[in-house]
Amino acid sequence: MTRALDILNHTFGYDAFRPPQDEIIDTLIKGGDALVLMPTGGGKSLCYQIPALARPGCGVVISPLIALMQDQVSAMQELGVRASFLNSTLDLASVQSVEQALLDNELDLLYIAPERLVQGRTLQLLSQAQIALFAIDEAHCVSQWGHDFRADYLQLSLLHQEFPQVPRIALTATADERTRAEIIERLQLEEAQQFIAGFDRPNIRYRITLKQNARQQLLRFLKQEHPSDAGIVYCLSRRKTEEIASWLCQQGFTALPYHAGLPTEVRAEHQARFLREEGIIVVATIAFGMGIDKPDVRFVAHLDLPKTVEAYYQETGRAGRDGETANAWMVYGLQDVIKLRQMMANSQGNEAFKRVEQHRLNAMLGLCEITSCRRQTLLGYFGDELADPCGNCDTCLEPVATWDGTEAARMALSAAYRTGQRFGVNHLIDVLRGSETDKVIQCDHHRLPTFGVGKSLDKNQWSSVFRQLVARGYLRVDVEGYGALQLESHCRALLRDEETLHLRRDTLKKVVKQQTKTALPEDIDVALWEALRACRRELADEQGVPPYVIFNNNTLQEMCYQIPQSLSEFGSLSGVGERKLDKYGADFLRVINQHLSS
Structure with a gap:
């Protein structure tokens, strides 16, 4: 050794x-x-x-x-x-x-x-x-x-x-x-x-919220917390990646699409720009990311639900490789679940494979719906324990409000059962709220005992109830029946009045005010920091490599604190080996000396 x-x-x-x-x-x-x-x-x-x-x-x-x-x-x-x-x-x-x-x-x-x-x-x-x-x-x-x-x-x-x-x-x-x-x-x-070695990434803040207006939610998140940072936005479809990338460009960001359907040379160019330029956002399917070695990715955002906890962990793990604070932000909804289950039903895998995939999707949905610490649940999935709540996820920072949803859940289950378990969530909500739509009248569902019993809740509240019932295994989505909701055996105790159910109270969450964008320490010399970054960028352009390959941010910060005056002092900095000392030491010392004499 x-x-x-x-x-x-x-x-x-x-x-x-x-x-x-x-x-x-x-x-x-x-x-x-x-x-x-x-x-x-x-x-x-x-x-x-x-x-x-x-x-x-x-x-x-x-x-x-x-x-x-x-x-x-x-x-x-x-x-x-x-x-x-x-x-x-x-x-x-x-x-x-x-x-x-x-x-x-x-x-x-x-x-x-x-x-x-x-x-x-x-x-x-x-x-x-x-x-x-x-x-x-x-x-x-x-x-x-x-x-x-x-x-x-x-x-x-x-x-x-x-x-x-x-x-x-x-x-x-x-x-x-x-x-x-x-x-x-x-x-x-x-x-x-x-x-x-354990799975915890304590510098990443996990935040998951209900999808209401995904584009505006994403825009608010980026403008308030990451206006000029590098990041990745994951979408489920190729078409959506291109649409979101184009829209982000219209909003003033530099965004590039990435998916397997793009020409090889375009993918290579977009990947190279992401690695070598600063402030680039890549909007991608899961085709992008494996092995990406960019340390200063400040956020990973999901506009659609990943299929598995493994995929979610791997994709969010591309943020904050440098150990600095980073965000893992996601919006999701019931339609995501329906779409993913349809994709699974149409896959070429055998029944055993599909059952495992279904189990993994349920685990992912469960992570979204929990009211306790997300990090504890995430680590627990991989057999890693965290003794206490992390204090750095949304459910820790903004504890989730709950309500007694037992009666509402029974109404929802009854509506699904009495309509023959052949209808999707929107129709069931119409029945519960007493909406005399053409479809309700045509199916004679306005004559059911459950018609109009749920007028006290609005559409969004009922949608939340159904989504949580699916997540907790009381209902399943029949992907062959165009998203029809069907009862699972797990619901029997609830219907028999042998169980109560507390649901999370969904509201449009405000963006966490605390900035997670990489911030410089208060005592750092910002002018020197920017001069060193400019030197690094110039050298990176000459070499045709990403800036972090020259030196990472931690090494630049150490230069600001230590103010090395000689090659010997420069060589003692963390991240400076003999090769980089010989190759870059004089350039960075020149920048430091120019700054000191200005």
Whole structure:
């Protein structure tokens, strides 16, 4: 570990490991296998980068998105690490050059997409080279029960078969117990040490609210809290991503759409701009985000309900990788649930798969509807415990008001039953409120005992009742019956007067007044901060890399506090390794000295 600590200090510019990084790195250096679950921003990459540098040979990283390899390799090269990649973007001459460098032992890290790794040519190449380790990033992709399943990952068990002496590390930020078990089985990691570092991201504020006017809610959120910040807005459909991106541009933001239907070169351009420019908002489907290594994403917003808690956690985890405060903000409604369940019903999965997906959607909806601490529920889903409420989610900051909804719930269930369990929520509300619509009259539902019994509640209140009954398992949505609501067996105790039910009282919530936009400490020299940022931006443009690859915000803030006057003092800053000291030290010292003399 002396060698590992030396690499951490001199190459990466950090003083000490974060537990359990040291244990993981020690395991790999000694030739053991590891399964690592660590939250986004927790330092997973160092767990394979440092052993790859410490062990003889080249570390091979299996990464699911070729679009990100260039940025990952550029970041390593900036540190003086001999890194490269093999993917379909390279021409034949470039491929041959990288392959020869590997055979000549001139590479420390090589990034390869899974579909390329399993080709006979690649396996033959690797068999002739000295391999330090195999790192399987985003390992949850191997699980057919996971939320980002990739068929190419199923063949990665061959690494154990073809290279039994080479240590392997599988890494992910999101995997429940079932997914972890499948990762172990499919990658043949039964003998691997497991490192579960916890899932909590305390710097992220989780906020979920009822969808009422999604665009205006989003606009208010952005203008009041993130007027110039980088962020991601997730939508369910490709069409919606383009519409929202265009609309945000009209509102004065710089917003770019991203979805799988866009041309490859457009997606690559939008991703590159997001990584390298400041203040860009990407409006995307779930096609965007895996492996995104941008530390200063200040918010992730969802305009539609994610399908699973895993997807929600993974997507929100792209905010605040630098450890600074960030927002995970979402609006949702019953129509989201109906749409997702229709998508599940029409999927190609077998019945067992659909049942698991239904269970996961119910868990996601349950997270939305709870009145207790969201973080405790979120962590509990992954088997991680938080003893006390977090104090940094909406239900902690603004405790939810509840009301005795027992009688209203019985009316709603009765209306669904007496209309034959063949109608959606809007028709049932019309029946309960006594609205003599054409459909109510045509179906003779104005003669039912439940007609007009719910006039004391308005449409929004009844919609809230039905949504919560679905979330709590009293009603289900029949996706084949155009969203008809049907009774679940769970409702019997409530109908028999054996149970009472308290529901959350939905109101249009005000945006939390406390700013979560990254704020500078009160005692920092803002003029120097801006000058250092300008220097970083200029260097990043020259190198064609994102600004954070030069130095992250924490290192810039330390420059403002420490005011280094020499290369020796500059080299002692956190995040400044030998390579970056030689490459950038003089430029930043010049900016500091100019500021002091102005």
